[in-house]
Structures are given as C-alpha cells and as structure tokens.
C-alpha cells in the first residue's frame with residue numbers, strides 16, 4: 001500500500017498566520033496543505049493563490065464544501081491553484097455532476113466530504129460511480145463535541161469503494177494511527193496540529209504514528225470519567241468561554257487560594273446560617289462530589305467551618321461552594337481544601353435542620369441541579385449543566401488548545417491584538 005498522506009487543515013482566519021503555520025507543519029512532515037473552510041470564508045481565493053505560490057511542490061486542497069454551482073466553485077479553486085477541491089457529498093447529484101465536469105476540464109481532483117450524510121456507504125458508492133476521486137470520512141468539529149467519531153464512520157466504509165478514503169475529525173497521533181490501520185489513505189488533521197504551541201513537533205508525532213501505526217486496544221472509559229478527565233484538564237475561564245460566557249457564579253472567593261475543584265453537585269439549601277443540612281449533606285455526597293450550599297447570601301453567620309471541612313476531606317469530597325460566610329479560615333487553609341465562599345465571619349449558626357438536600361437551588365446567580373458539574377479554581381466557579389457536560393468539556397479543551405497557540409505567538413513577540421486581529425474583527 002502507498003504511504004498514507006498527512007493533510008494539515010488550516011482552519012484559521014488570517015492568511016499570514018496560516019502560511020506560517022503551514023510552513024511549520026510541512027517541516028514536521030505534513031504532505032498536503034488544506035486551505036480550510038474558515039480561511040476561505042475569511043480570505044477568499046487569495047488564500048488558495050498564496051498557498052500555491054508559497055508551496056509550489058505540494059498538493060493544495062481547497063476545502064470549499066461545495067453545495068451548489070458545482071462547476072463555478074471548482075473552476076474558481078482550480079484557477080487559484082488548488083489541485084484538490086472538496087465538495088459536500090450530500091449536495092444534489094446535479095451539483096456533483098457539474099463539479100466532476102469542471103474538475104476534468106481544469107485538471108483537478110475532487111474530494112467528497114461525508115459530513116452529515118445519512119447513508120455514507122450507499123452515498124460513497126454513488127459518488128465513486130459519478131467520478132469523484134476521494135471520499136472523506138469526516139465528522140465535523142461541532143459533531144465531535146457531542147461525541148461523534150470519525151473512526152466509527154471510517155469503519156463503516158471498509159470495502160465499500162475502490163477510490164482512496166480520507167479521514168478527518170479531531171484526529172491526534174493515536175487516532176491517526178488507528179485510522180491508517182482501518183485503511184485510510186489520507187489523514188486530515190486540523191486542531192491537533194495548527195493549535196499546538198509546537199506545530200512542527202505535533203505534525204512530526206502524527207507523521208510517525210501514521211508511518212509506524214501501533215495497535216493499542218482502546219481504553220474503556222465511562223461517560224462520567226471522560227467528563228471528569230476533560231474538566232480537570234481545563235480552567236474555569238476555559239469553561240466560561242466554551243459556554244459563551246454563561247455559567248459563572250458571582251461574588252465568590254477561593255478561601256484556600258490556589259486549589260482546583262471538579263465534581264458533580266450535591267445541592268443544599270439552608271436558612272439563616274443553620275449548619276445542620278450542609279453537614280448532613282457530607283454523608284449524602286460521594287467521593288468526588290461538590291457540595292453547593294445556598295444560604296441566600298447571608299454573611300453575618302457561618303453555616304460552615306473547619307470540622308465540616310475535615311469531615312469532607314475524609315470522605316473524598318472534591319469541594320464546597322457556599323453563597324454565604326465560612327469560619328475557621330486559618331485551619332481550613334492549612335488543609336488546602338477547595339472551599340469557595342463570599343466571606344468569613346466567626347459566628348456559627350444553629351443546627352435546627354431547616355432547609356433541604358438535593359433539590360434545585362439558586363446559588364451565586366446560577367441555577368444548580370443535583371448532578372450538574374461544578375468547576376472551581378482561583379478565577380472562580382462555573383456550573384456546567386449535566387446534560388451538556390461532555391460537549392462543554394470538549395469545547396473547553398478546544399478553547400485551551402487555541403490559547404496554547406496564541407500564547408506561543410505572543411512569546412515570539414507579537415501582541416495579543418495582532419494575533420487576534422482585533423481591529424479586523426471588531427463588530428461593524
């Protein structure tokens with residue numbers, strides 16, 4: 001079998017950055033350069049021309065995602081220097097037929113992107129019969145965030161067509177290696193190369209995983225374990241960004257400073273500093289849970305202190321959030337326990353048993369339900385709704401990756417405004 005190709009997908013907005021990143025990716029062993037759809041939307045065919053001029057010896061793939069006017073869009077890309085043009089597999093047969101005619105006329109090849117196709121096997125066979133040159137088993141970025149896998153799609157295509165199959169969608173070194181073992185002839189990687197601080201190094205790792213694929217049995221992981229692993233890898237600000245600036249609790253401070261907390265909420269409602277329900281909830285919570293206590297913002301009396309914190313630590317509870325006051329701060333600090341509260345006060349409340357455990361509560365400006373995910377660090381606390389936890393955790397990891405590349409470019413001497421092209425992207 002011919003050596004699989006590594007195609008780097010330049011899903012960026014800015015052409016000079018894209019050229020610089022393409023150079024680094026080629027140094028690391030990428031073969032084909034994809035002018036990504038966001039770059040085409042931002043810079044137009046100028047991006048395709050620039051890549052052709054700068055990299056004359058490489059395949060230039062224009063990810064046009066053609067949905068209509070097949071001939072016109074293929075012609076544009078071909079005349080700008082693309083050697084491969086991407087069309088949507090789901091486009092009408094009339095669009096595909098026109099795209100194929102134009103591709104033959106202008107001497108380029110067509111790659112059909114299976115994103116969102118209902119019956120990928122049947123459609124791939126039809127596309128092959130219509131003259132498409134490559135099939136792309138592609139799971140899009142938003143689909144990846146809800147757990148869809150390009151490797152599953154690739155597996156469905158085994159033996160379905162004779163033309164080469166490309167695969168794309170969140171691939172890294174391990175999944176690129178698995179893709180090659182499942183028959184992929186072209187491995188397309190975007191985020192895990194272009195948003196790395198070390199683009200050449202990341203491309204190199206993927207290149208060697210493709211060239212020397214290893215079979216490693218996939219690690220079984222429960223959905224909860226996956227969410228926890230992902231949330232532990234990101235910060236509260238990463239999560240807030242991933243949630244479009246929603247989910248942040250207000251007016252809280254981290255009593256022990258530099259601590260991190262991730263866990264599912266056990267909710268508590270208490271009244272007038274009554275500490276019975278918060279303390280009873282310690283025995284309701286399991287290892288890794290977070291107690292979230294609503295005390296209606298009361299700050300002249302504390303429903304929480306050192307002995308409760310010690311008890312939490314013994315049970316492996318991940319942290320506590322209180323929209324009120326706490327006491328015994330010096331002893332709690334010595335434990336370095338993740339405790340988030342509004343303030344400190346010496347008075348304890350009375351344990352009368354007012355309130356309830358594990359009902360929906362309002363706490364620090366957020367609605368919290370039992371089982372929602374709570375993440376806290378020195379920047380504050382965010383609430384992640386339980387039904388979107390996996391998606392938000394995945395998106396937060398992407399936010400972090402994007403920042404890694406931006407940080408590297410600032411280290412190299414550019415300003416944040418330059419890297420982000422703030423002036424260009426101000427809202428008009």
Ligand SMILES: O=C(CO)[C@H](O)[C@H](O)COP(=O)(O)O
Nearest residue numbers: 009168169170171189190191
């Ligand atoms: O076409 C795309 C998105 O529509 C991307 O280029 C493709 O998914 C590869 O990027 P990533 O590796 O980040 O998923």
